[in-house]
Amino acid sequence: xxxEINLSCPVPHALDTTVTLAHGGGGRLMHxxxxxxxxxAFTDPALHEAHDGARxxxxxxxxxxxxxxxxxxxxFFPGGDIGSLSVxxxxxxxxxxxxxxxxxxxxxxxxxxxxxxxxxAVAKSMARAAAEVGVRIVTxxxxxxxxxxxxxxxxxxxxxxxxxxxxxxxPERVRPGHLVVLSGDVGAHGAAILSVREGLKFDTALxxxxxxxxxxxxALLEADVDxxxxxxxxxxxxxxxxxxxxxxxxxxxxxxxxxxxxxxxVEGACEMFGLDPLYMACEGRLIxxxxxxxxxxxxxxxxxxxxxxxxxxxxxxxxxxxVRLQTRIGVERVLDMLSGEQLPRIC
Amino acid sequence: MCLGIPGKIxxxxxxxxGLPFGRIDFGGIFKDACLxxxxxxxxxxxxxxxxxxxxxxxxxxxxxxxxxxxxxxxxALAQGPR
Amino acid sequence: MKYLxxxxxxxxxxxxxxxxxxxxxxxxxxxxxxxxxxxxIVRFGIDRLLPPGLSLVHGPGCPVCVTPLELIDRAIAVSRxxxxxxxxxxxxxxxxxxxxxxxxxxAQGADIRVVYSPLDAVAIAQELPDRQVVFFAVGFETTAPMxxxxxxxxxxxxxxxxxxxxxxxxVPPAMEAILSSPANKVQGFLAAGHxxxxxxxxxxxxxxxxYRVPIVVTGFEPLDIFQGLVMLVRQLESGRCEVENQYARxxxxxGNRAAIALMREVFEPCARQWRGIGPIPLSGLRxxxxxxxxxxxxxxxxxxxxxxEPKECLAGEVLQGLRKPHQCPAFGALCTPDHPLGAPMVSSxxxxxxxxxxxxxxxxx
Numbered sequence: 001x002x003x004e005i006n007l008s009c010p011v012p013h014a015l016d017t018t019v020t021l022a023h024g025g026g027g028r029l030m031h032x033x034x035x036x037x038x039x040x041a042f043t044d045p046a047l048h049e050a051h052d053g054a055r056x057x058x059x060x061x062x063x064x065x066x067x068x069x070x071x072x073x074x075x076f077f078p079g080g081d082i083g084s085l086s087v088x089x090x091x092x093x094x095x096x097x098x099x100x101x102x103x104x105x106x107x108x109x110x111x112x113x114x115x116x117x118x119x120x121a122v123a124k125s126m127a128r129a130a131a132e133v134g135v136r137i138v139t140x141x142x143x144x145x146x147x148x149x150x151x152x153x154x155x156x157x158x159x160x161x162x163x164x165x166x167x168x169x170x171p172e173r174v175r176p177g178h179l180v181v182l183s184g185d186v187g188a189h190g191a192a193i194l195s196v197r198e199g200l201k202f203d204t205a206l207x208x209x210x211x212x213x214x215x216x217x218x219a220l221l222e223a224d225v226d227x228x229x230x231x232x233x234x235x236x237x238x239x240x241x242x243x244x245x246x247x248x249x250x251x252x253x254x255x256x257x258x259x260x261x262x263x264x265x266v267e268g269a270c271e272m273f274g275l276d277p278l279y280m281a282c283e284g285r286l287i288x289x290x291x292x293x294x295x296x297x298x299x300x301x302x303x304x305x306x307x308x309x310x311x312x313x314x315x316x317x318x319x320x321x322x323v324r325l326q327t328r329i330g331v332e333r334v335l336d337m338l339s340g341e342q343l344p345r346i347c
Numbered sequence: 348m349c350l351g352i353p354g355k356i357x358x359x360x361x362x363x364x365g366l367p368f369g370r371i372d373f374g375g376i377f378k379d380a381c382l383x384x385x386x387x388x389x390x391x392x393x394x395x396x397x398x399x400x401x402x403x404x405x406x407x408x409x410x411x412x413x414x415x416x417x418x419x420x421x422x423a424l425a426q427g428p429r
Numbered sequence: 430m431k432y433l434x435x436x437x438x439x440x441x442x443x444x445x446x447x448x449x450x451x452x453x454x455x456x457x458x459x460x461x462x463x464x465x466x467x468x469x470i471v472r473f474g475i476d477r478l479l480p481p482g483l484s485l486v487h488g489p490g491c492p493v494c495v496t497p498l499e500l501i502d503r504a505i506a507v508s509r510x511x512x513x514x515x516x517x518x519x520x521x522x523x524x525x526x527x528x529x530x531x532x533x534x535x536a537q538g539a540d541i542r543v544v545y546s547p548l549d550a551v552a553i554a555q556e557l558p559d560r561q562v563v564f565f566a567v568g569f570e571t572t573a574p575m576x577x578x579x580x581x582x583x584x585x586x587x588x589x590x591x592x593x594x595x596x597x598x599x600v601p602p603a604m605e606a607i608l609s610s611p612a613n614k615v616q617g618f619l620a621a622g623h624x625x626x627x628x629x630x631x632x633x634x635x636x637x638x639x640y641r642v643p644i645v646v647t648g649f650e651p652l653d654i655f656q657g658l659v660m661l662v663r664q665l666e667s668g669r670c671e672v673e674n675q676y677a678r679x680x681x682x683x684g685n686r687a688a689i690a691l692m693r694e695v696f697e698p699c700a701r702q703w704r705g706i707g708p709i710p711l712s713g714l715r716x717x718x719x720x721x722x723x724x725x726x727x728x729x730x731x732x733x734x735x736x737x738e739p740k741e742c743l744a745g746e747v748l749q750g751l752r753k754p755h756q757c758p759a760f761g762a763l764c765t766p767d768h769p770l771g772a773p774m775v776s777s778x779x780x781x782x783x784x785x786x787x788x789x790x791x792x793x794x
Binding site for chain 3: 198199200258264267268271273274276319327328329330331332333334336339343344345
């Protein structure tokens with residue numbers, strides 16, 4: 001099953017339009033690929049030194065370190081692609097620790113047959129997203145797998161950041177009485193993905209809400225907000241994030257559904273397919289847990305960072321570890337974790 | 348049963364197979380639906396869409412009736428001998 | 430969204446709830462037939478605003494839940510064939526068969542695709558002439574006209590690579606089965622608004638007369654459900670048993686003539702097993718002789734199917750309104766949405782799933 005090209009041939013074949021197994025072989029073709037696609041998009045000097053690892057300056061602050069893999073399908077969606085998603089996602093994880101994103105690594109696992117244009121577009125998109133927040137892509141890796149063994153492209157990004165929050169940002173510091181502040185409307189990412197998903201396509205100007213959260217966190221830190229906990233909303237949406245905090249903190253959390261902002265297009269998409277917006281994925285939204293006397297400070301800081309925040313709930317002692325929702329008609333019920341994936345329903 | 352939601356007909360087209368289709372506006376998102384079962388529907392009408400088809404044209408007068416009923420009954424009970 | 434959000438108005442809902450409390454002088458047991466109504470009731474918490482004497486039981490109006498186990502097993506078997514592209518509505522994917530589910534089959538490599546409309550499946554058949562495209566035709570009268578149109582299109586286009594596994598079920602026979610059961614406690618019905626939009630509600634009057642039960646055709650939003658309940662309770666309190674229409678903005682007594690006509694051209698009533706309940710005469714639809722060439726059951730002869738349900742699953746009692754989900758011993762323990770024993774725990778508008786997601790705090794009576 002050796003599909004590799006014989007690289008000792010005196011006439012190596014020219015760069016094709018798609019990625020082949022040879023591009024992952026470690027030889028000349030791979031170096032051409034890295035040079036043409038990655039080094040042209042990622043211009044960081046540490047990366048261009050092309051050592052096995054990047055050598056970085058020491059940092060006086062505590063560090064935060066995170067990793068994420070991205071397997072999104074389709075690779076390109078309104079408002080982003082797997083590349084920008086990975087940069088936003090990993091930087092946001094660092095921001096949720098109260099850390100300024102400093103360095104990123106990226107590992108590409110490419111399926112044989114992916115178009116080089118698509119790969120180049122992803123790389124450019126990552127470079128753009130990285131520049132938005134000032135994070136440096138300093139090291140990376142490339143592998144190619146056989147056709148059929150990958151979804152076009154899998155990406156892994158790991159990130160290092162310096163913690164600027166004076167106190168630990170963690171669910172353990174959440175207490176009854178704290179407010180739950182949401183940085184903006186929910187579900188746009190999930191709805192944008194739906195709009196291009198085979199079998200469910202619909203037309204919309206809706207774009208993913210994927211964005212950097214570090215500017216919002218930095219604004220909170222600069223305003224001296226007593227940030228107890230932060231969580232970015234990703235898969236599973238708002239309901240999942242709130243449930244995770246409730247479980248880890250051992251507190252109860254209540255959310256007022258009427259206060260959760262949702263764009264009309266997202267509502268329309270959810271109603272059409274029978275999905276609940278509280279579980280729809282977001283990629284550029286956070287919830288912050290703050291003491292009630294920091295309410296105005298928090299809202300102002302988030303607004304100054306371009307957010308449209310809303311206070312959507314509060315923490316209580318009981319029921320421990322559970323989330324309650326006050327529904328649109330004012331009745332209280334449990335808001336659970338999602339089980340499995342939301343599937344579009346007929347009934 | 349069945350998930351049926353109201354949308355506004357933004358445009359009517361005929362598509363492959365000779366079936367009439369409409370571009371339906373659901374508050375800013377658009378999806379095409381088959382209008383074969385609502386031959387009387389016009390652009391601007393609201394229709395109930397289920398599984399890619401319009402099943403009825405929404406009667407706007409009747410739509411207000413849920414609120415009128417509430418008012419009338421509330422009044423009747425406030426006045427009546429109960 | 431217009432014509433949706435207004436019916437979720439909190440103040441109006443509270444006023445309706447107060448009205449209901451003052452009107453209901455006696456205890457009553459009523460059933461909402463449609464799974465979409467169940468979902469709405471539990472999601473918005475409507476049942477928590479009802480007067481204590483008014484008991485709302487959930488009916489078998491979840492076609493995903495009542496599709497016979499044997500048909501699920503057959504669907505899974507057909508989907509596994511290499512030449513088949515199996516098209517289905519999303520909520521069927523997680524329904525447990527005897528040993529597996531469509532979702533599991535997809536994970537193991539079967540080409541199973543979620544479609545939004547049956548016409549999408551016909552389009553796939555046109556795009557892939559070398560594959561056999563099978564559409565899983567599930568749903569009540571609301572959905573049968575869409576399947577009928579797909580069948581007519583396939584026939585007109587002369588497609589030899591399109592077929593349907595038909596599992597459609599009809600509502601009025603199920604209502605009659607519930608009413609005629611000696612264990613029946615239901616005294617009134619909220620009938621399914623979209624089923625009636627398509628099929629009309631002329632055939633409900635004989636049911637109302639025979640069993641002396643009021644029936645109100647009702648929509649799906651909180652204000653629809655409240656108004657429907659108020660209309661029902663007013664009838665019950667004054668001893669009337671008429672058919673009324675709360676959902677007049679969409680449903681009319683004669684239904685949708687064009688849809689009914691095509692349904693009659695393509696389908697005919699047949700016997701059907703309702704999962705968890707048993708056989709109900711003339712409660713299903715099957716393809717007529719003129720469309721029999723599109724029958725996937727005939728085209729793909731599957732042998733050796735042995736359907737078996739876990740004995741702990743009490744779906745049948747739940748579907749007939751004889752037991753509430755949280756009163757089932759397996760609820761939340763052996764049976765959860767992640768590892769369901771039966772269909773009502775899986776379908777998003779199955780009563781058990783709705784209770785598990787929205788009402789797990791209820792104590793078993």
